Amino acid sequence: MAREFTRVGVVGLGTMGAGIVEVFARNGLDVTAVEISEAALERGRVTLTGSTDRAVAKGKLAEAERDALLARVDFRVGLDALHDVDLVIEAVPEHLDLKQRIFAELDRVCKPEAILATNTSSLSVTEISVATSRPNQVIGIHFFNPAPVMKLVEVVRTVVTSADVVADVEALCERLGKVDVTISDRAGFIANALLFGYLNHAVGMFEARYATREDIDAAMKLGCGLPMGPLALMDLIGLDTAYEILDTMYRRGGRDRRHAPAPLLKQMVTAGLLGRKSGRGFYTYERPGSPKVVPDEYTPLAADAALADGARAIAKVGVVGSGTMATGIIEVFAKAGYEVISVTRGAEKSAKVCESVKTSLNKGVVRGKLSETDRDAALGRITWSATLDHLADVDLVVEAVIEELSVKKALFASLDEICKPGVVLATTTSSLPVIDVAMATQRPADVIGLHFFNPAPIMPLVEIVQTIRTSAETSATARAVCAKLGKTGVVCGDRSGFIVNALLFPYLNDAVRMLEASYSTADDIDYAMKLGCGYPMGPFELLDVVGLDVSLAIQRELYLELREPGFAPAPLLEHLVTAGYLGRKSGRGFRDHTRR
């Protein structure tokens, strides 16, 4: 017969524990909430009341419900208070010896039939379980941060966890309104195994001054639709916790260098910069525990200040190319008030691009996003040409031709001959080194990457790629142009994948490896990332949309440039591409799209 859970215990009321108490109490369970000292108990109480008060203020919880919720929680110091609970979940810091000590103690204190659960993110549940005399009643219940908000729970069963314990915990998760995925005991489970390599890579980028914290975070939010950037997420998780998780994953997960914590993390933890909980991490917060970021010495100047910073005046813009990106970019510039000269390889192509721009602008009118007058004015600003010579007097050229280095280099050599001095020459390449293109001209200081995202009229992000020869003036001009286009321009160095692809594709590749290793299913991995981390799409959904061939090509580039063994394309990805399973565009990728 299934167990009845009436009273549960939570040990440790930090970032996770306080949220877990809230989840239980909100769903009608009585909770014994335990901390190590009166001071820590008080902190936990303050976190819980703060969170429930915010829920009331937002209209998500009635005052009476909040009062009932708080009345269900019994705050206590010391594990002895847990003698009558049906299940206890431990959420103390991520140290194996500490957790083992607590489990040995829980085994002594709790009823013989009680389930003992850990919220560990990376430690072995099996190793924790052997500290008790009832390893078959020990299980992982891994909540996500913030626990009251995130829908996912990873239920981790060890080789000795009883089937009835797993079933009862799954039923409990359902009662809590959570979606659970049940998996075996492996470092990082699903979500963290895919998340932490990415987070650590982002810290490495920041540490190497490849881009600013604001730009790294904006790139991932705006380029991938993630709810938070990686550095803001690190602050939310807690840098001490993140360090321990990475360190354990490195040691337990085959010593993948990508999980070796970035040196900066250790320094920050040592210096007491733990993230939101200490009031300062990658960002500075109003006070410890507050989610509100306040300006500090690293906060960049407002965009207006950057404009004054040596940017050249741009009025006339040439766009070279006739594909999807060129078409979108022409529209973006024309709508923002620039005079645009579109150059294609023939009148027929120009007519096609013109038609596409008109169709897109008309859609804007139908959707009420653009007036007819503005549409006509935007169209009136575009000149159609099939001759590069017409770019002699433009102020900026944006190249968006085929992704082949020889073609781009030849084009830039021609632009160098045709364009007047002082023109900014930009390439939209997503994978080629911008410096190669720049060196095809006699003016590499004026060359920069402007990496727009598809569809350009909609996606708010542009990566501004500076080579080691790009001048400050060129960079300032690019930033000013992006601001005028209404886009967020993030500045980064000239490395394979820039910010977004360099952080995104290895994660997708890791998901393929996880599937290949049969650790979980494509559906559960997609759920884990969507419901555990708030991603708009799971990795397999995204791979099928992007195209497996495109993803493989990007991953190969990253691997070739950075020589990071962990970036080697997953064999399964290569096999699917060889088999012609390219994703939605071919009807089949990780999923069959012909039957949907």
Ligand SMILES: NC(=O)c1ccc[n+]([C@@H]2O[C@H](COP(=O)([O-])OP(=O)(O)OC[C@H]3O[C@@H](n4cnc5c(N)ncnc54)[C@H](O)[C@@H]3O)[C@@H](O)[C@H]2O)c1
């Ligand atoms: N932070 C996250 O985003 C996150 C997400 C999922 C899981 N986890 C996991 O949850 C666990 C807790 O992490 P956290 O981020 O909440 O840590 P935290 O440092 O914010 O909180 C830990 C709490 O445990 C208390 N504690 C320490 N020793 C204790 C003891 N002997 N008895 C009772 N309480 C004790 C501390 O006083 C502190 O309040 C870790 O295993 C972590 O890996 C964390």
